[in-house]
Each structure stands twice: as structure tokens, then as C-alpha cells.
Amino acid sequence: MGELHPSGVPSRHRPSRRARSAAAGLALVAGAAVVATAPAQAASSAPAAKAVCKPTTPTATVKLAKKTAPMGGTIKVTGTGWCHPTNGGSTVAIKIDEGAYSRLDSSVNPNRTVWAIIQANPKNGKLNAVIKLPSGKTSGANGSTPAFPAGKHTFRLLSGSLKAGDTIRTVQSPVFTVKPAK
Structure with a gap:
């Protein structure tokens, strides 16, 4: 070698x-x-610039397209002013009657009193969603605990905890009436 x-x-x-x-x-x-x-x-490879949301109203609002719905039916919710301070539209949780009714599973959110989650438009902070109401039963796909009764109800719209850095808001909807199941 x-x-x-x-x-x-x-x-x-x-x-x-x-x-x-x-x-x-x-x-x-x-x-x-x-x-x-x-x-x-x-x-x-830099991340894309975050959307700048320009609200059409100075404060967050909520409106209902109709004031009555059948048990298990739907209500269209609209709103304005739901902008995140630096990152597009807010992520908004919807509860029924201040969270009095819980889903039977956590498919929407681990907090079962959150009945729906909607994303505001990233350009203008507008909301537009159709919310499916509970069935009035304590079992099944749209059941709740306790059972959701016919009568007068409200939605509570909340932001600030589902998207980092979002503005904390709480806005109650107008009253809507749920008719008994036929």
C-alpha cells in the first residue's frame, strides 16, 4: 500500500x-x-401579504333575513364591520340564546355551545351565512342539549378568540321566532 x-x-x-x-x-x-x-x-418564498379589510360600517352589525323559521329550519345571517385589524375578515362564532344550547358533538368547535363558525369577507368584513337551527330533539344530526324549543330566540355573534389578534366583539342578533315542528 x-x-x-x-x-x-x-x-x-x-x-x-x-x-x-x-x-x-x-x-x-x-x-x-x-x-x-x-x-x-x-x-x-416569502408568505403572501395579508389582506387589508376595509369595513363598510364603523362597528360590527348583524341582521336576519327573516324573523321566523320552522324547527330545524334555517335563518340567513348578514352583517357588516367584521374586519380583523391586520388579517382580512374576522372569524365569527355563533351561539344560540347566549350559549344555552349545545351541539351533541364537537364537529363545529370543541366548545359545543358554538352552533356555527363563519368567516367574514376578507376585503370588507361582511358576513353572509345560512344557519341551520337545532331540530328540537336531543339526538340526531342537528339535535341539541337541552332540546331546542319553539319560541323566541337570538344569536350571539362573537369574534376575538378564533383568529389570533382579532378584535374582541360580541353582538346580539334581533329576536327570531321558531315555529313548532309539524
């Missing part, structure tokens, strides 16, 4: 000084290319 280099590798397996010098030069050029392109890569 050949003479050992101080590194412990036989000299015949080590690249020549000329080859090492050429490799070092290539590495230097490659490194410069990486450095030269790094700012361009950083700019292209």
Missing part, C-alpha cells in the same frame, strides 16, 4: 493537490452562486 497521509488515508486514494484546488474553486463559485440567488429565493 502507499504511504499514509496524516489524515490516515493512503496517498493514492487522496485527490491530487491540483484536483483539490480545482474542487475548492468550484465550491467557491457554487457558493457565490447560492449567495447571489439567495435574496431572490427569499423574496419568492
